[in-house]
Amino acid sequence: MNRRQSLTLLAGVAAAASLGGGSRVLAQATAPAQPAGPFKLPELGYAYEALEPHIDSTTMTIHHQRHHGAFITNLNGLAGKWAELATLPPETIVSDLSKVPEAIRGGVRNNLGGHWNHSFFWALMTPGGPKEPAGALKAAIDRDFGNVGAMTDKLNAAGLGRFGSGWAWLVVTKDKKLDVVNTPYQDTPHMDLGAQPVLGVDVWEHAYYLKYQNRRGDYLKAWWNTVNWAKAGEHFAKASA
Numbered sequence: 001m002n003r004r005q006s007l008t009l010l011a012g013v014a015a016a017a018s019l020g021g022g023s024r025v026l027a028q029a030t031a032p033a034q035p036a037g038p039f040k041l042p043e044l045g046y047a048y049e050a051l052e053p054h055i056d057s058t059t060m061t062i063h064h065q066r067h068h069g070a071f072i073t074n075l076n077g078l079a080g081k082w083a084e085l086a087t088l089p090p091e092t093i094v095s096d097l098s099k100v101p102e103a104i105r106g107g108v109r110n111n112l113g114g115h116w117n118h119s120f121f122w123a124l125m126t127p128g129g130p131k132e133p134a135g136a137l138k139a140a141i142d143r144d145f146g147n148v149g150a151m152t153d154k155l156n157a158a159g160l161g162r163f164g165s166g167w168a169w170l171v172v173t174k175d176k177k178l179d180v181v182n183t184p185y186q187d188t189p190h191m192d193l194g195a196q197p198v199l200g201v202d203v204w205e206h207a208y209y210l211k212y213q214n215r216r217g218d219y220l221k222a223w224w225n226t227v228n229w230a231k232a233g234e235h236f237a238k239a240s241a
């Protein structure tokens with residue numbers, strides 16, 4: 001199966017899951033049972049409704065359980081074909097996909113990328129916490145963009161400018177500067193850019209369509225209210241070390 005075929009398959013699985021049993025998902029108070037394989041669905045760390053009104057509970061539930069859940073299911077299948085998938089650090093794998101056996105490289109790119117991106121995304125959001133960057137991260141944003149507002153404008157534009165499905169990111173580049181980029185599909189900033197993410201926002205339609213429909217810009221504007229700036233500061237410190 002090539003990359004496009006597996007993407008199409010994934011999209012079909014996700015679409016089928018989203019269309020059926022929506023009310024059953026809502027009624028389910030806790031996450032479904034974890035799979036037997038080495039990959040597990042990480043917990044959000046907050047309730048599905050905690051990011052309301054910015055991101056609605058139904059979107060969060062389906063996004064976490066079904067979309068992220070599909071990556072976990074697929075990774076457990078892929079781990080049976082290449083054991084290192086479950087033992088090497090995910091960052092090591094996504095940073096050099098040439099080490100992945102060619103037969104499963106497309107599947108690993110999509111599914112480990114998806115797992116990594118979503119795990120990063122859940123932890124980057126919080127119902128509480130500081131509402132703006134501070135310390136070294138704030139200083140670096142001012143240095144490289146002028147001010148925080150200029151950075152958020154650029155990141156919103158990167159999210160709007162990603163045609164189709166993908167992600168927008170604030171990253172630390174290889175030469176240790178902050179930059180804004182976007183990536184297609186479930187590619188992570190490590191893959192082709194060799195960059196370390198500080199912030200990342202999912203701009204696939206499944207991330208916002210139930211509440212915002214085609215208004216990706218409104219979703220991006222609202223998303224900033226959910227950012228866990230303390231976590232972003234940790235990512236920046238790690239990437240800058």
Ligand code: MN3
Nearest residue numbers: 067202204207
């Ligand atoms: Mn997603």
